[in-house]
Amino acid sequence: MMRKRMVYFTSIAVLVLMGVFAWNRTTRAAYESAEYKVIESDDNFEVREYPDLMLVATSTKIDAQGRDGSFMKLFRYISGANESEQKISMTTPVFMESKPLMENDKTDSEVQMGFVMPKEVAVEGVPSPTGPDVDVHKRAGGRFAVVRFSGRLNAKLAKENEAKLRAWMDSKGLVPDDSPESNGVESASYDPPWTPGPMRRNEILIRLK
Structure with a gap:
């Protein structure tokens, strides 16, 4: 029994x-997803070519995952808090781009959370935000090394997978772009906040020379 x-x-x-x-x-x-071309694939690692992307972004910390109000600032923007009062479709992924830190700033988890603008909106012109602490900027295209992993993204998990990605890059002779114009290390999340950790799709991206 x-x-x-x-x-x-x-x-x-x-x-x-x-x-x-x-x-x-x-x-x-x-959801519409940011386009890219896979140049090389090796299990959970890839080299990708991205076109220029337009993002609407705001400051946050990677561990906050939008719970600090950053997600809602961006959601209000695509819901009509822009100069055209235009409703804009949600896309994937949500990018977390490293921000240049002040010389005496010891915080290494400060990032820009960014929603990718749909291709049609990017072509027609991205409306300016009307809400506070939100801006529009271009994520320059280029070649990136990428690792995909599951789990609920936080600073610790991001650092662990960044280390794995850099080790893979070394084994392949891939050189990161460390210039001031580079975005540094980025993370990307593809799922809504309520998605169970084991079923989430996360990525770490490092721009290549």
């Missing part, structure tokens, strides 16, 4: 996980 119950509950758990996985993939597919 006990064994039958275990089999039953295990089967239910598997079905639920499969359902959540399918729903999550469907949810992701519903």
Whole structure:
């Protein structure tokens, strides 16, 4: 009897996980995603070529994951808090770009959270924000080394995967672009906040020379 119950509950758990996985993939597919071309692929590592992208961005910390109000500032922008009062479709991923730090600033987790503008909006012209602490800027295209991983993104997980990515880059002879114009290290999240950690798609990106 006990064994039958275990089999039953295990089967239910598997079905639920499969359902959540399918729903999550469907949810992701519903959004326009930033285009890129894969140049090289090696398990969870890739070299990609990105075009220029237009982002609307605000300051946050990677551990905050939008809970500090940064996500809502950007959401209000795409909901109409812009000079055209234009509603703009959500896209993936949400980029976290490293910000240049002040000389005496010891915080290494300060980033710009950015929503990618849909291609059509970028072509027609991105409206200026009307809300506070939000700006529009261009993410310059180029070649990036990328590692994909799951989990709930925080500074510790980002640093661990950055180290893995840099080790892979060294093994491939790939040189990071450390110039002042470079974005530095970026992270990207593809899923809504309520997505379970094991089913989340996260990435670390490093611009290459």
